[in-house]
Amino acid sequence: MKAHLALLLTAFLFTWFVSSAFAQTTYTFATAGNWNVAANWGGGVVPPDPLPNSDFIVINANCTRSWYTTVNGTMTLNAGKKLQVHSVSEAIAKAFLKEK
Numbered sequence: 001m002k003a004h005l006a007l008l009l010t011a012f013l014f015t016w017f018v019s020s021a022f023a024q025t026t027y028t029f030a031t032a033g034n035w036n037v038a039a040n041w042g043g044g045v046v047p048p049d050p051l052p053n054s055d056f057i058v059i060n061a062n063c064t065r066s067w068y069t070t071v072n073g074t075m076t077l078n079a080g081k082k083l084q085v086h087s088v089s090e091a092i093a094k095a096f097l098k099e100k
Contacts, residue, residue: 026056035065051075059083 028042029035038044040061047057050070057075062082077083 024054024056025052026058027051028058028060029063030060032061033064035063035069 027045027047029040030042031040033040036046038046040063041047047055047069051057051073053072055073057071057073059075059077059081062084064084064086066086068085
């Protein structure tokens with residue numbers, strides 16, 4: 001019985017680890033305004049900082065960010081939209097962002 005329980009627990013933990021390791025989340029900025037306002041994001045959730053490698057940010061509206069954000073995943077700035085960053089990292093952000 002103990003061996004069966006240990007096998008089930010191991011299978012559960014392995015499944016949980018694999019599913020969380022490959023989970024991807026897309027955060028879509030949909031309403032012009034401040035990055036930190038949850039209502040501006042589709043689903044009402046502001047992306048975590050730092051953004052995990054497997055996650056995506058899509059900017060569909062003009063966005064203002066008052067401080068830098070570490071993006072380990074992928075960020076897409078759609079054509080005609082602006083991401084304004086008010087910090088020392090503004091020049092760095094402009095250098096790495098490309099319009100799509």
